[in-house]
Amino acid sequence: MPSPHLDAVLARIDADLDASLDRLFSWLRIPSISTDPAYAEHCAAAARFIAEDLASLGVSAQVRDVPGAHPAVVGRVDGPAGTPHALFYGHYDVQPVDPLDLWESPPFEPVRKTLPDGREAIVARGACDDKGQVMTFVEACRAWKAVTGSLPIGLTFLVEGEEENGSKGLPAFVASIRDELAADLALVCDTTQWDPRTPAVTATLRGLAYVEVFVRAADRDLHSGLFGGAAANPIHILSRIVADLHDETGRITLEGFYDGVSEPPPEVRARWEALGLTSEQLLGPIGLKEPVGERDRMIIEMVQSRPTCDVNGIVGGYIGQGTKTVIPAEASAKVSFRLVGDQDPDAVCAAMEKHVAARVPGDCTFEIVRHKGSRAIALPYDMPALAKAEAALAAEWPSAPVVIGSGGSIPVVGDFKRTLGLDSLLVGFGLDDDRVHSPNEKYDLTSFHKGIRSWARILAELAEG
Amino acid sequence: MPSPHLDAVLARIDADLDASLDRLFSWLRIPSISTDPAYAEHCAAAARFIAEDLASLGVSAQVRDVPGAHPAVVGRVDGPAGTPHALFYGHYDVQPVDPLDLWESPPFEPVRKTLPDGREAIVARGACDDKGQVMTFVEACRAWKAVTGSLPIGLTFLVEGEEENGSKGLPAFVASIRDELAADLALVCDTTQWDPRTPAVTATLRGLAYVEVFVRAADRDLHSGLFGGAAANPIHILSRIVADLHDETGRITLEGFYDGVSEPPPEVRARWEALGLTSEQLLGPIGLKEPVGERDRMIIEMVQSRPTCDVNGIVGGYIGQGTKTVIPAEASAKVSFRLVGDQDPDAVCAAMEKHVAARVPGDCTFEIVRHKGSRAIALPYDMPALAKAEAALAAEWPSAPVVIGSGGSIPVVGDFKRTLGLDSLLVGFGLDDDRVHSPNEKYDLTSFHKGIRSWARILAELAEG
Numbered sequence: 001m002p003s004p005h006l007d008a009v010l011a012r013i014d015a016d017l018d019a020s021l022d023r024l025f026s027w028l029r030i031p032s033i034s035t036d037p038a039y040a041e042h043c044a045a046a047a048r049f050i051a052e053d054l055a056s057l058g059v060s061a062q063v064r065d066v067p068g069a070h071p072a073v074v075g076r077v078d079g080p081a082g083t084p085h086a087l088f089y090g091h092y093d094v095q096p097v098d099p100l101d102l103w104e105s106p107p108f109e110p111v112r113k114t115l116p117d118g119r120e121a122i123v124a125r126g127a128c129d130d131k132g133q134v135m136t137f138v139e140a141c142r143a144w145k146a147v148t149g150s151l152p153i154g155l156t157f158l159v160e161g162e163e164e165n166g167s168k169g170l171p172a173f174v175a176s177i178r179d180e181l182a183a184d185l186a187l188v189c190d191t192t193q194w195d196p197r198t199p200a201v202t203a204t205l206r207g208l209a210y211v212e213v214f215v216r217a218a219d220r221d222l223h224s225g226l227f228g229g230a231a232a233n234p235i236h237i238l239s240r241i242v243a244d245l246h247d248e249t250g251r252i253t254l255e256g257f258y259d260g261v262s263e264p265p266p267e268v269r270a271r272w273e274a275l276g277l278t279s280e281q282l283l284g285p286i287g288l289k290e291p292v293g294e295r296d297r298m299i300i301e302m303v304q305s306r307p308t309c310d311v312n313g314i315v316g317g318y319i320g321q322g323t324k325t326v327i328p329a330e331a332s333a334k335v336s337f338r339l340v341g342d343q344d345p346d347a348v349c350a351a352m353e354k355h356v357a358a359r360v361p362g363d364c365t366f367e368i369v370r371h372k373g374s375r376a377i378a379l380p381y382d383m384p385a386l387a388k389a390e391a392a393l394a395a396e397w398p399s400a401p402v403v404i405g406s407g408g409s410i411p412v413v414g415d416f417k418r419t420l421g422l423d424s425l426l427v428g429f430g431l432d433d434d435r436v437h438s439p440n441e442k443y444d445l446t447s448f449h450k451g452i453r454s455w456a457r458i459l460a461e462l463a464e465g
Numbered sequence: 466m467p468s469p470h471l472d473a474v475l476a477r478i479d480a481d482l483d484a485s486l487d488r489l490f491s492w493l494r495i496p497s498i499s500t501d502p503a504y505a506e507h508c509a510a511a512a513r514f515i516a517e518d519l520a521s522l523g524v525s526a527q528v529r530d531v532p533g534a535h536p537a538v539v540g541r542v543d544g545p546a547g548t549p550h551a552l553f554y555g556h557y558d559v560q561p562v563d564p565l566d567l568w569e570s571p572p573f574e575p576v577r578k579t580l581p582d583g584r585e586a587i588v589a590r591g592a593c594d595d596k597g598q599v600m601t602f603v604e605a606c607r608a609w610k611a612v613t614g615s616l617p618i619g620l621t622f623l624v625e626g627e628e629e630n631g632s633k634g635l636p637a638f639v640a641s642i643r644d645e646l647a648a649d650l651a652l653v654c655d656t657t658q659w660d661p662r663t664p665a666v667t668a669t670l671r672g673l674a675y676v677e678v679f680v681r682a683a684d685r686d687l688h689s690g691l692f693g694g695a696a697a698n699p700i701h702i703l704s705r706i707v708a709d710l711h712d713e714t715g716r717i718t719l720e721g722f723y724d725g726v727s728e729p730p731p732e733v734r735a736r737w738e739a740l741g742l743t744s745e746q747l748l749g750p751i752g753l754k755e756p757v758g759e760r761d762r763m764i765i766e767m768v769q770s771r772p773t774c775d776v777n778g779i780v781g782g783y784i785g786q787g788t789k790t791v792i793p794a795e796a797s798a799k800v801s802f803r804l805v806g807d808q809d810p811d812a813v814c815a816a817m818e819k820h821v822a823a824r825v826p827g828d829c830t831f832e833i834v835r836h837k838g839s840r841a842i843a844l845p846y847d848m849p850a851l852a853k854a855e856a857a858l859a860a861e862w863p864s865a866p867v868v869i870g871s872g873g874s875i876p877v878v879g880d881f882k883r884t885l886g887l888d889s890l891l892v893g894f895g896l897d898d899d900r901v902h903s904p905n906e907k908y909d910l911t912s913f914h915k916g917i918r919s920w921a922r923i924l925a926e927l928a929e930g
Contacts, residue, residue, distance in 0.1 A: 096783065096785060102686075165787055220900060221903040224803065225671065228803050229768050229803065232757050235707065239704040239706075242708075243704045245701070246701065283696060286683040287683055299695050303693070303694050312783055314779055317777050318778040321501060323799060324778065338689065362754070363753045432692075438688070439685065
């Protein structure tokens, strides 16, 4: 039976919403871009902010050094006897903001905005990913604390600052404090709903392999008038490398790339078919029509259960204003692969090296820089917490929750399983149109408000033990 | 019979060399980058510098506005009765200097440097292209003026500031002052020698077509975790467009691209074969071995008489430090074509548009921006001034001069022919290892010194009428 305090907690959340937004906005104003060393101080400030906020909930939160990385915030508070103990994970770091000129308001000056369809939203870098999502959980705890004087279950908080940068150093850090992080399960708020009316619990996460490819030809930039027609052009070589990554059916051509790729269980596949997601629904809102993935797959498979390859950046030669007739000495590309099933990130990187080596002429050179990779994650569909979360979400939202896979990666979920033996309950309130990682990132006010209420309900369910 | 003054003029040049270098260095210190609007004031300063220097030779030199472009310097001085009148052309603008970190000395702080093989050189942006080359002619005139009190022939000077930017506005400007520019022939110093011991007269110039290609997919940057596998990636599309520009034999695939491409006369081809240029000779010094041009062509053809296609710049997505899992909304490339014979720049641009259109999916868009193009140039091999120049160069240099084609474009030469009815005598002293358009651009001291002496001799020959 549900907690007698739940209604009061939900009422408190409603009454406190404006103050909750003020707290979130203060955090969003800190430009905690983890991938650019120039923002290191801001990352530290964002860590201090959440540590102090958690302390106000009675959590013994501290900013901890993570070797070679931005600091992490760790804090623990015990719950009532007989209740489970959960490890909550989130991240305070955000993606870079370029291209800055496409932002309609400054990325680190959060604003409330009414969308064309009437939805209210919070616009800022990190509004959704992940500061807004983290705050849905923190504010739920704050309401419980205000109404009952304590939290309904025991909690350990781990808020890192390198998630957008491959969670550098986190696996070693988690291992180094494994006893502190001991819990019954992990709670992660960094995923999406199905749609604005339908919440979701995420059961699978794609992994990631990420490489930078550098192709070098002549030992200097050349004048295309003097050498054009004879000298190798690294942009041409790199373009061939990229063009050959996919065949005409949308399949990735790397040798052995699909080794370890598995199909979802039939009942899950049936649920997906029942959802009836169309290309228009997924691609229409971003101005596209035709999916580019494997021809024989449902679009929900393309973005959730199939591996992918995308070039995330390419540069070579003169990219300034006007023209320059140069043959550059070097060209480079950042290439990422989303992995599923048992695909091995190292094997994918090795296959990419073979793919590149086969396309670079003997008198040119190449270099492959491997960034941190992660394997895909699949959670047990029969995990008890999953049913409790579904019940809590069903009580809060107009449509019943769905269990989905996520196209994105949350490497720490793998570390929790391997290092701490914890399964993770992945519940989040992002939407596909949140422009995560893009200019004008937003978070629906409904996602924030009902997200807080949803976590309050989930905590109540979990407290039932 | 040669001028009785020539020996004195040559002696004067030798004695005045250090002062000549000081004057050149002062000009090189002005960062007159024409393609970047931020340097407009410096371009104007470089124009004033050469105008004042020419005035000191008795030339009525003025800085003239060129609509929509950096100013040009125009000045005239009459020669002795019965001597021909020549139009000298050069440019004071230079290429951008990026990547700046590859310069061993600041690009606009000229220095004298001894090369590993013992050659003395001047290092600076513009040291060769084209300030150093222009100064070989100006210093030759200065020596004639100092020794004889006047110049040996009548001269009109035209020094423009948009050559590295497609000579924007120059054709209209030349047409607007055609009477002022009336002459018997044009003299142009913007080409190369054959090697450090062998001077050259350039008889053919490749033309140029230059386009920027923009490919646009989604209406915003996307998170590759959420949309990867389904959403079109403009970098992939652009890479396919670039990869398909050449076939496996090195030929360019654009429809009708080779229309109007002609073969050189047999005697010229024979001369080229006699020169025996090897891949090692041309590519070895820049760290390459294998020519990438059409398989069945001599390397001298690849860089002189065959058309080419090079991507001079490409950019898309995240190119900063670290990683970002983004699918960009746009990717773009700067693509240039070197043209020969009767190839039509407009037709080449149109064929490129068809090539791009055929490779952009229906739900994505593209844009092609055309920059100023130029047709190829072929000068009459029987032009009298060519024989005079060969005689003068033979007297100055250890090896006999050769008549070559240039891979580069000097669009104004076409305008001189079409608008003024003038053939151009193309003599220059650049070398393939001058790093023109690249970091650490240099000009051999011998090229500068003997270049001045060569022009002094050529002026004497031309004065013979």
